[in-house]
Amino acid sequence: MTTATLTDAILEFPDNRLLIDLCGEYDRNLTDIETRTGVQILRRGNQLAIHGLPEAQAEATEVLRALYERLEHGREVGRGEIDRHFRMAEEEAGNDDQLEMFSGGEVEIKTRKKLVEPRTEAQKAYVRALFAKELAFGIGPAGTGKTYLAVAVGVNMLINGQVDKIILSRPAVEAGEKLGYLPGDMKEKVDPYMQPLYDALNDFLPGKQLARMIEEKTVEIAPLAFMRGRTLSNAFVVLDEAQNATSMQMKMFLTRLGEGSRMVITGDRTQIDLPRGVPSGLADAERLLSHIPDIAFNYFTAKDVVRHPLVAKIIEAYEAEA
Structure with missing residues (x-):
């Protein structure tokens, strides 16, 4: 599949103030997610358009939704939280036998x-x-x-x-x-x-x-x-x-x-x-x-x-x- 045939995934966020925190200062959080997933993320009003391969789009979408949910619960979002999310996801995918141990x-x-x-x-x-x-x-x-x-x-x-x-x-x-x-x-x-x-x-x-x-x-x-x-x-x-x-x-x-x-x-x-x-x-x-x-x-x-x-x-x- 070539880049020209890819369709953007569109995410809409109702609270624009939380969206600003999600993006981070100078969109640094978005840049970190782009680097980790290989997608391109563009902000359009209260929407984020994610451009890339379907698997990468799905991964970036999951991260963005999880981080926005943190913000809704009054928690901070920064580079540490982004790093934590990716680390946890990678380790769970690579070691399914441990999932029950950490399912609490x-x-x-x-x-x-x-x-x-x-x-x-x-x-x-x-x-x-x-x-x-x-x-x-x-x-x-x-x-x-x-x-x-x-x-x-x-x-x-x-x-x-x-x-x-x-x-x-x-x-x-x-x-x-x-x-x-x-x-x-x-x-x-x-x-x-x-x-x-x-x-x-x-x-x-x-x-x-x-x-x-x-x-x-x-x-x-x-x-x-x-x-x-x-x-x-x-x-x-x-x-x-x-x-x-x-x-x-x-x-x-x-x-x-x-x-x-x-x-x-x-x-x-x-x-x-x-x-x-x-x-x-x-x-x-x-x-x-x-x-x-x-x-x-x-x-x-x-x-x-x-x-x-x-x-x-x-x-x-x-x-x-x-």
């Missing part, structure tokens, strides 16, 4: 500042595990949302009264024994290593509220070494960059789990910064605990990367070389 409806996380929705099936299963299990692992490459989603779930549980506090921790491996030589007090020395955790919290909580929570110890951000000797009760606890915890540190951290608490351990086995010959506590925990049914292990791959598309390609290139 939409998965979403409500925080003070935004509604967070998983963009891939692996992220969706991970979020469900975080709500369902007292101890969960998220293992995979950078940019797959392991820590981001864990912090979002923690904020959700805090504002809903399911936990009394959030505790976020990381091994300060890069500082090591040289920590004492850095200027400032202990907080100023370790804060640079904790910054990704602050960034995630700032996405979900208003600045003044977050500052007050940190001052009142409702939210704690501390190096892994500070967890020794504590029992963490009624808390949502996240250990980030767990591949850089030693076996003894990992055992110490896992045994801090107290009554009414949830614990999440995230890490990337390809980014171990421990000294040569020192085994990773994440690998040991995976080996020793994977048979325990009450513990969830969730795995991510390059296709779950939700940062810049180039990040996934970079990860795949390094994995191919390994």
